[in-house]
Amino acid sequence: MEHIPLNFPFLAAALLVGISFYIIIFKKNLIKLIMGIAMLASGVNLFLVSLGYRAGGVAPIYTDVPEGPMVLSVPQALTLTSIVINVAVLALMLTMVIRIYRHTGSLDSEKSRKMKG
Amino acid sequence: MLSKIVRTVANQLILFILVFGLYVIAHGHITPGGGFQGGAVIVSGVVMLLVAFSSHELKKSLRERTLSIVESSGAIIFAVLAFAGIGTVFFYNFLVGTPIFGGVPDPGPGPGNIWTGGVIPLMNFAVGLKVIAGLSAVVLAIALFSSGEEVEE
Amino acid sequence: MRQVIGLIVLLVLVVFLVSGVLLIHPFGYPDASDMDDYIIENAQEETGSNNVVAAVLFDYRGLDTLGEATILFTAVTGVLLLLRTLKRKEESS
Numbered sequence: 036m037e038h039i040p041l042n043f044p045f046l047a048a049a050l051l052v053g054i055s056f057y058i059i060i061f062k063k064n065l066i067k068l069i070m071g072i073a074m075l076a077s078g079v080n081l082f083l084v085s086l087g088y089r090a091g092g093v094a095p096i097y098t099d100v101p102e103g104p105m106v107l108s109v110p111q112a113l114t115l116t117s118i119v120i121n122v123a124v125l126a127l128m129l130t131m132v133i134r135i136y137r138h139t140g141s142l143d144s145e146k147s148r149k150m151k152g
Numbered sequence: 153m154l155s156k157i158v159r160t161v162a163n164q165l166i167l168f169i170l171v172f173g174l175y176v177i178a179h180g181h182i183t184p185g186g187g188f189q190g191g192a193v194i195v196s197g198v199v200m201l202l203v204a205f206s207s208h209e210l211k212k213s214l215r216e217r218t219l220s221i222v223e224s225s226g227a228i229i230f231a232v233l234a235f236a237g238i239g240t241v242f243f244y245n246f247l248v249g250t251p252i253f254g255g256v257p258d259p260g261p262g263p264g265n266i267w268t269g270g271v272i273p274l275m276n277f278a279v280g281l282k283v284i285a286g287l288s289a290v291v292l293a294i295a296l297f298s299s300g301e302e303v304e305e
Numbered sequence: 306m307r308q309v310i311g312l313i314v315l316l317v318l319v320v321f322l323v324s325g326v327l328l329i330h331p332f333g334y335p336d337a338s339d340m341d342d343y344i345i346e347n348a349q350e351e352t353g354s355n356n357v358v359a360a361v362l363f364d365y366r367g368l369d370t371l372g373e374a375t376i377l378f379t380a381v382t383g384v385l386l387l388l389r390t391l392k393r394k395e396e397s398s
Contacts (some may be wrong), residue, residue: 038325038331043350048215053319060311087341090333095345095357097257098182098264103356112361116373126290130387133298146367181354186362216385227378234371243367248353256353269354275363275370282374286381297388 044085051078065132065142072128076121083114153206162204169197170249180276182264187276191283198288207295226281233271233278245270 051074058071087107093100097110132142139147153159176236177190190301191301202210248270330336344365345357351359362370 039333042326042329042332044332045329046323046360048327049322053315053322056318057315060315061308061359087335088333089335094184096184097261097349097355097357100261105345107335107338108344108357108361109341109366111358112366113369115188115358115362116369119373123377127380127383130294130384134296134387181356181359183360184356186356186359196318223378223381227374228373230371232339234367243362243364245352248351256350257355258365259349264355270352270364272352272354272359272363276359279374282377286377290381290384293388296308 045082048078048082049073051081057107063144065135065144068144069125069128069132073125074123075115076125080114080117080121081109083117099144153209154204158204158264162200166197166201169200172196177276178273179266179279180219181269182266187279188283190276191280191287193278194284195287195291198284199291202295203289207299209294210292211296214288214292216289219285223282223285223289226278226285229278230275230282233275237271245272254266 053069055075058067058074062068062071063122087110089106091103091105093103093108095105095111135147136142141147171183172282175186175190176193177187180186180190198214234243237246240246248256252272253267253269254275255265257265257268344361348357348360349355354360369388
């Protein structure tokens with residue numbers, strides 16, 4: 036039973052989420068904000084998949100499967116659902132940015148904050 | 153619209169992409185894959201056609217009314233299959249043991265049989281239709297809006 | 306002033322995330338896997354499919370897939386609603 040030091044895949048997912056928090060707090064360009072949200076989604080999906088891994092495991096499908104214990108199957112189904120939902124939300128955000136650019140003419144988030152009539 | 157070589161190659165390649173996408177959707181209960189993954193493969197083929205021919209040409213073949221009807225029918229078929237086994241519980245697999253897609257595979261590893269799975273292959277087709285029509289409409293709408301201001305009914 | 310508050314919030318969040326990650330179960334040896342063991346054992350005779358992930362998505366957890374299909378439908382409707390240009394407004398002005 037050899038353990039991976041520092042739980043390295045979980046640490047990589049936490050670093051992805053941390054970098055995306057920095058982008059969302061400090062950047063002002065709208066396209067960079069959308070990229071930060073997409074990076075946040077990738078970090079969460081990586082964390083969800085690597086939670087259900089068994090050491091020396093194989094994929095949970097019974098057709099021509101090699102020897103070994105099977106990995107947990109419920110986190111993989113939840114990650115599929117999460118990926119599809121992130122695609123839908125990203126499409127909606129990008130069309131809103133297109134409309135904001137047509138209306139105000141700039142991609143700065145400070146200029147399109149005040150609500151005018 | 154790109155050059156004649158690109159248009160000819162895209163016309164020939166769309167057939168293989170369509171066959172591969174339908175294979176991934178139809179064998180969703182034996183091999184890795186299913187409705188969402190196969191739908192994404194076919195939508196990538198539609199995006200290739202959108203790049204080779206301009207969006208002005210593609211608007212004549214993929215009308216918005218057809219795409220809307222296909223997506224709604226996919227959602228309705230999924231809901232009807234979910235409600236059909238309401239006698240026992242919601243989402244009950246009522247086709248296991250009957251001649252339509254019934255059949256239980258042998259326990260343990262082995263080659264798969266396509267006439268198994270109960271209600272799962274039918275749900276795969278419904279979700280595949282929904283994903284194809286929905287994402288094609290979104291990609292076509294964004295391409296049409298940012299190239300020319302056309303009236304969309 | 307706003308930069309200082311942002312920096313403090315970021316530092317607190319990152320320390321919380323990293324310390325939380327080092328305290329859960331070691332990678333590769335999950336300890337609470339009773340539900341998944343039951344599903345891997347009995348998926349072939351109860352649902353009749355070789356693919357356990359498809360059986361979980363459409364049979365054991367079908368309600369989540371129904372909610373996801375609804376979200377896809379709503380997002381497509383929202384996008385097609387936002388990208389409309391009406392020509393009647395230019396003719397009347």
